[in-house]
């Protein structure tokens with residue numbers, strides 16, 4: 001598998017916007033995303049332009065692209081960033097036919113390494129919907145440790161839901 005993970009270029013960000021805007025209601029439900037909370041494409045583009053204009057130390061979000069044989073297959077984003085300390089990550093493979101073949105685990109491992117390096121993190125969290133088996137299994141497989149299951153609104157796009165909180169600590 002020739003997988004690569006790198007920071008997403010501004011011209012590649014449409015891929016993220018399209019992924020959410022084109023998703024079925026069932027897929028958004030599984031992700032715990034409230035469709036009425038998705039920003040319009042133009043608002044989303046403006047937010048990304050603002051983010052990309054800031055130095056990495058001041059970013060509120062960071063987006064990575066996952067490629068297989070040089071073609072995009074997925075992405076990860078980090079938010080709730082406290083530079084030098086911690087952040088939360090998200091993980092998505094774009095097409096269902098590319099899932100469950102090991103790419104997610106490998107890309108999560110590579111993404112975590114990049115987040116630790118770029119954001120000088122001590123720990124990286126991830127909080128998928130508790131009923132969404134794919135990311136929960138993948139995080140465990142990628143070396144994350146389970147912390148707890150709790151009810152919360154995990155982010156600005158989400159509805160109130162049960163989530164599982166996972167953590168990966170920086171290698172000492």
Ligand SMILES: CC(C)(COP(=O)(O)OP(=O)(O)OC[C@H]1O[C@@H](n2cnc3c(N)ncnc32)[C@H](O)[C@@H]1OP(=O)(O)O)[C@@H](O)C(=O)NCCC(=O)NCCS
Pocket residue numbers: 030031090091092093094098099100101102103104105106127128129132133134135137138141
């Ligand atoms: C989560 C995701 C990125 C994982 O990527 P992936 O390529 O499917 O993961 P892998 O093939 O590396 O699988 C890792 C483990 O999870 C398991 N798994 C993945 N998807 C699963 C599913 N839907 N049901 C049950 N197990 C699943 C695999 O069988 C494997 O288990 P193993 O450790 O026993 O071998 C991908 O499934 C995805 O994009 N899902 C939709 C988006 C999503 O839910 N994102 C999470 C938002 S927080």
